[in-house]
Amino acid sequence: MAGIFGRIKRQADAPEAEEEAPAVAAPIAASDLARRVELLDSLEETGVGWFWASDAEGRMIYCSPAAIAPFEITPDELAARRITEIFEEERKEEGKGEDTGRPLKFLLAARNSLAPTAVRVKLGKGDTWWEIAGKPRFGRDGAFAGYRGTARDITGTHEERRKQERASQYDSLTGLANRYRMSRMLDQTLKAFAHAKRSCALMMLDLDRFKQVNDTLGHPAGDELLKQVAARIRRLLGERVEIGRLGGDEFQIILPDVDDRGELGEMAQQLIQIASQPYSINGSRAVIGVSVGIAVAPYDGIEPEELTKAADLALYAAKGGGRGQHRFYSRELRDQASFRHQIEQDLRDAIAGDQLRMHYQPIVNARTHEVACMEALMRWEHPQRGMISPADFIPVAEEVGLIREMGTWALNQVCAEAAGWPDTVKAAINVSAVQFAADDFVDVVRKALKRSGIDPARVELEITESVFMGDVERSARTFAALKKLGVRLALDDFGTGYSSLSYLRDAPFDKIKIDQSFVRGCAGEDSNNLAIVAAVVSLAGALGMETVAEGVESKDELAAVTRQGASHLQGVIFSRAVPGEEMLRRFEEGDLVFAPRGPERYRAERRTEFRRIGLIHGDHRYNVFLRNLSRTGAKIEGLLGVEVGTEVVLDLGGGQLAVAAVRRSDGAVQGVEFESPLISDGADGLCTRHRVSPYQIELAGKPLAALGDDPYAALMTMQNRAPKAFMEVQLD
Structure with missing residues (x-):
């Protein structure tokens, strides 16, 4: 095949030189x-x-x-x-x-x-x-x-x-995208989606108790665990999302075109569930958990740094809420982060300043309702902030390394106070996994018993299944040493994610506490909880253990768990946790029986609240007070003249608009039913699936930005022409 440019034959009749002339450089001209x-x-x-x-x-x-x-x-x-x-x-x-x-x-x-x-x-x-x-x-x-x-x-x-490029963008251990690639993907996605008016969710995942696996089984086992976690996440979510490992035990997931918080919550719970199943690593068994923080663009941020910070705050809240949870970002989390920082600073002075108190909740005999044991619950009486919830300060204490010191104080305090109770009443003390794993824990218990003079058989140590996440052999030695001291052992929150029958086989427990999540609503016709309660009671009976049904609130729940044979009961139907002084006075009066007081039937959980929200009807927005809130409805106060059947929209804040119909109306009080049920925010709160979109606000003439304090107000461009249908009343 001839060259593309052809070959030009030299002239055949060109005379040959008789003598070779000296070589002379002859540049190739453009015309040659x-x-x-x-x-x-x-x-x-x-x-x-x-x-x-x-x-x-x-x-x-x-x-x-x-x-x-x-x-x-x-x-x-x-x-x-x-x-x-x-x-x-x-x-x-x-x-x-x-x-x-x-x-x-x-x-x-x-x-x-x-x-x-x-x-x-x-x-x-x-x-x-x-x-x-x-x-x-x-x-x-x-x-x-x-x-x-x-x-x-x-x-x-x-x-x-291509190999070098992949190495620069992917984690060599798990094969997932690395921090650089995830950062680049998030930046490109958010820019493109903002132009196309699309949404994008960001999940941040952090493994719970991963450090314990590294410390007890070694770093190679930790690496193998990370690979298995990555494989499970990829298997669950497939190729529709971008999954990355940012480093250590932190993962990130980019989910394009997802803004339904109901769907995101279900996905997060699936991730938590699948990641929490046991792992087999070189013949050893490891169990971890995962916490998930969720933020959605453009609602929670339009820039990568803004959205990432929002997801990080949500993750921090999930870990602080007890781990093994998911949380959505909300503007309140920024205030909570500041509050937690202040708690961290003040907590160091709580013990030295005599600010900690022990409150006690009775555990009663299921047949006689006579108190058999008192569970000790720590409270913090802050000099300026008042009583601070354990849910707020216990996670902080774990993070800053104060939980062991606080646990030691609690052991000594409870043993000292319980020594003055009737001999028939035991004291139950919660033990954290960090405290249990300490080298001197058994010695701390021994000293508390000796100092107080209490009979060791009257002391119960409540231990959660998380203590089994570390060195199993070491845990067995600790259990044996504690039983040698004569104290009782109770397995707390049984059935809440990491349960294994091997715990009951290998650890010398005297009691199983059935978690309140299985007790709540167990009397309902469509509930499977009662079957779970019956199974645990039967198992405990076969093993010679007592059972405590936690969180009993209504009389139908009380009757149901009693019928199933639970030996002991605990819940607000008998008493809330009260200060030790108050309980001591009751004991001195010889009053050891707690009569059940509570509603006849279990109701779907409602959050008792008292906050101002907006109610939208027609062209008008009214100020009302939200009294309580459930998934399906709410109780509001502040309007007169509202008829049953009236359709309204409740502005719950943060761009959350809930369409509702008035089902009850009595003066200034209304009960409304939501068109679409609310969903869990991953903790104790409720939220709407969808929110006012910043893209809608942009169409109203405002610059595109994450949702502000009052997103609905940014949409109120219409003029109020019709007269108000209701009258607002001032509430005390």
């Missing part, structure tokens, strides 16, 4: 076509560079013989194919790669010049990669005449480049 063509043909023959050409129809009319030789294709066969059939540009995954500019097909159709571009050559089997470049050619009449271009084989270097 023969020597220029010879030069290009020589280059083509060496294989250093190849040439290709197409006609005006995009058909390949020439390609250097050395280039197409490995493909065993004739020039005629080559000419039957179009450039776009031969060259396939390397494509990035949609939404997952850098913007490399216009695609090759577009450039060819627009007759633009082609910068050096890596393409896969589709002329045979296997992957062959060339780097091509080219320019369009036009005739004297301006008509397009096709492309003329160059090519070179880059198969070897291309594969190496």
Whole structure:
């Protein structure tokens, strides 16, 4: 096959020189076509560079013989194919790669010049990669005449480049995207989605108790665990999302086009559940948990840093709420983060300043309702803030390393106070996993018993299943040492995520506490909780253990768990936790029986609240007070003249609008039923599935931004023309 430029034959009749003249440098002039063509043909023959050409129809009319030789294709066969059939540009995954500019097909159709571009050559089997470049050619009449271009084989270097590129973007341990790639993907996604008015959710995941696996089984086991966690996440979510490991035990997930918090909550719970199943690592068994924080663009942020910070705050709240939870970002979390920081500073002075108190909740005999045990619950009486909930300060104490010191104080305080109770009443003391794992824990218990003089058989240590996440053999030795001291052991919160029958087989427990999540609503016709309660009671009975049904609130629950044979009961139906002084006075009076006082039937949990919200009806927004809130409805106060059947919208704050209908109306008090039930926010709160979109606010003439304090107000551009239908009343 002749060269693309042809070969020009030297003139045969050119006279030969009789004598060789000294060599003289003769530059190749632009007009010397023969020597220029010879030069290009020589280059083509060496294989250093190849040439290709197409006609005006995009058909390949020439390609250097050395280039197409490995493909065993004739020039005629080559000419039957179009450039776009031969060259396939390397494509990035949609939404997952850098913007490399216009695609090759577009450039060819627009007759633009082609910068050096890596393409896969589709002329045979296997992957062959060339780097091509080219320019369009036009005739004297301006008509397009096709492309003329160059090519070179880059198969070897291309594969190496791809490996290096992957190494720079993917975590070598798990195969997931690394921090750099996730940051780049989030930035590109948010920019593109803001322009297209699309949403994008961001999940932050952090493994619970991963450090214990590293410390007890070693770092190779920790690495293997991370690989298995990554595989489970990928198996659950598939290829529809971008999953990354940011480092350590922290993962991140980008979920495009998802803003339904109900769907996100279900996905988070699936992640928590699948990641919490036991792992088999080199013959050892490991159990961890996971906490999840969720933020959604553009609601919670439109810039990558803003959205990431929001998801981080949600994750922090999930871990602070007891771990193994998911939380959605809300503006209140910023205030809570500041509050937690202040708690951390003040907590260090709580013990020295005599600010901690022990309150006690009775555990009664199921048949006689006589108190058998008192569970000790720590309270913090802050000099300025008043009583601070354990849910607020216990997680902080664990994070800053104060939980062992506080646990030691509690052991000594409870033993000292319980020594003055009737001999028939035991004291139950909660023990954290950190405290249990301490080398001196058994010695701390021994000293507390000796100092107080209490009978060890009257002391129960309540231990959660999280203590089994560490060194199993060490835990067994600690259990044995505690039983040798004579104290009782209770397995707390049984059945809440990490349960294993091996715990009951291997640990010498005297009592199982059935978690309140199985007791709540167990008397309902459609509830499976009662069957779970019955199974645990039966199991405990077979093992010679007592059972405590926690969280009994209503008389139908009381009757149900009593029928199933629970030996002991605990809950507000008998008493809330009260100060030790108050309980001591009752004991001194000989009053050991707690009569049940509570509602006849269990009601779906309602949050008792008292806060101002907005009620929207017609063109008007009214100020009302929210008294309580459930998934299906709410109680409000503050309006007169509201008829049953009236349709309203409750503005619950943060862009949460709940469509509702009035079902009861008595003066200034109304009961409303929601059109769509609220969902859990992952903790004790409720939230709507959807919120006012910042894109709607942008259409109203406002700049695009995350939701502010009053998103609905930004949409109120209409003029109030109709008179108000209701009268607002002032509440005390």
